[in-house]
Amino acid sequence: MRHFLTLKDFTKDEILEMLSLAEEIKAQTKAGHHEPYLNGQVLGMIFEKSSTRTRVSFEVGIHQLGGKGLFLSANDLQLGRGEPMKDTARVIGRMVDLVMIRTFSQSTLEEFARYSNAPVISGLSDMYHPVQIMADYLTMQEYSRVENPVVAYVGDGNNIVHSWMMLASKLGFTLRVATPKGYEPDAQVTQDALVFAAQSGAVIELMNDPNKAVEGADVVTTDTWVSMGQEAEKEKRLRDFQGFMVDDAMMARAKAGAMFLHCLPAYRDYEVSEAVFEAHADEIFDEAENRLHAQKGIMVWLDRQKKE
Template sequence: MMGLEEPRKENFLLQFCDVMRSFLKYTGMIVTVKTKEELIMAFNLRNRSFLTLSDFNKREMEYMLNLAEDLKKAKYAGTEAKNLEGKNIALIFEKSSTRTRCSFEVGAKDEGAHVTYLGPSGSHIGHKESVKDTARVLGGMFDGIEYRGFSQRNVETLAKYSGVPVWNGLTDEDHPTQVLADFLTAHEVLKKPYEDIKFGFVGDGQDNVSNALMLGAAVMGMEYHVVTPKELNPTKEVLDKANAIAKETGAKIVVSNDVKEDVKGMDVIYADVWVSMGESDDMWEKRINLLKPYQVTMDVMKATENPNVLFEHCLPAFHNLDTEVGKEIYKKFGLKEMEVTDEVFESKHSVVFREAENRMHTIKAVMVATLGEQG
């Protein structure tokens, strides 16, 4: 039998998608594939790794975000399908985690997968066994691998040699799964198209979350401001990569050192911790002195001149003295609050806990898109 000519193939796919969409809507099922283009794109995401947002285009990111919305609705409705039934997933954590670990474990279980957790002392990766060798070992046992650790090179090596999808749960340079949750949360609350949402990151411009936000905003055609001390301006490498993408997508990337002036018009103000745990007291003191003028206060929120501005944070946040670390910081440096005040954190502007929940839905979407039957 002769194959369909190309125009007839496209028409058939469009008609097929229309019929299936109508049928699924009629039966009350969740619809994630809406057009021929999305159908084709969905197949293209199968077996892809998720290492950094600059590896994807706008349509691919929108597909994952739309899928996350659909999977979230399905979870709330109790109509989840087991898109990862029979899959085995390895979770490698060289760093401690609450949201990322729980999101992968709960998300995988919801979709029917089995997970194996390998903590800081649970594997030989990079110590007794090279990352390359570990990749080939785990790739022969598992269908997908998540990595949360220090080196971006490690997650790239895992992806290169494992032969299965690898997902970046965080490195010192990047945090792409976090940004999907950040974008989805803003989109849900503001009811705006992604390209119309303006993000302002206030704090350390070399932070891994800021790097990921910048790249994600560039891909999505968004406006993104980094408001930071000059000493902590984004690295040339990340900024050049973001600007190159922005030229293609129409995104606007702004680096500034003036808080009050350059948060005007923002839809979202974003903050992250100033110093990683384990740093010396000298480093803490240096960073606090540098970043204290960039604390997100209610005055910063008002400076946006946007009454509906949102506050986002990847968490955990040092906004009071309710933690051992918070008490230690107060004892040594006299600060009751750090990157964000308690007033902002607990205000109507704050969507941090919705954002935290959306980590699970977006991570689930990444796994399903790259490993499941919908991918």
């Protein structure tokens, strides 16, 4: 049984297989053909944290693959009244074919997967957001086939950058991460990424200077400075992140024609200027659409692993 909880669990070849499958299925979709790879299967979608893109992309995705999505909020389940996660996993995992969970804690995902009879996909946790980064890399591939891209991440050391670090360390490209002091990525994630990077030839650099990180980059990316659950810290974060907004001056340091990516929702004139966002809107919304296609590739790949 394979689960999709973090890119840490996959080899370079497996990640590229999923992306190739996503490209193939996307091409079929664009041609107006929906191959029923998951005909009659049910995807249980558990949401402890709300989302626009995650719900729509998974629900549409499983439908286009010939299956059905079952939306379950925490309020709909016994989880909301204290049932142990392992018991919920034992029940749901016997009734559905795949499970997607968008939750607060990575440990919740891991416990559910440990007791589930069905493959589990992370729709986001506090530690990782792997489906988003798969969509990001799919978008990068579509715009440019640079063998060893230089990606600059500017912002908070959060679940998005953790997944970027895992992807870079597995695929072997260069990732520069610029965060304010005190907002660096998790130490254990960093250590794991550096171990994988030593094997793949990836270069992962952590720094506190966003301008240095962006210099000559092929791709610049960022994320909101205030994620769900951090609203009480908003004013402090806005002060601490001064100088980290990706604006025209910062983008000018990147390679000519560099991409800008944002996982959305974007807060204009905070982490990214209105001008930069609108100049790169086509890339950003292709990236958003690619959540649908990347996740279809992941679901079909997991189903094939289950049958082998």
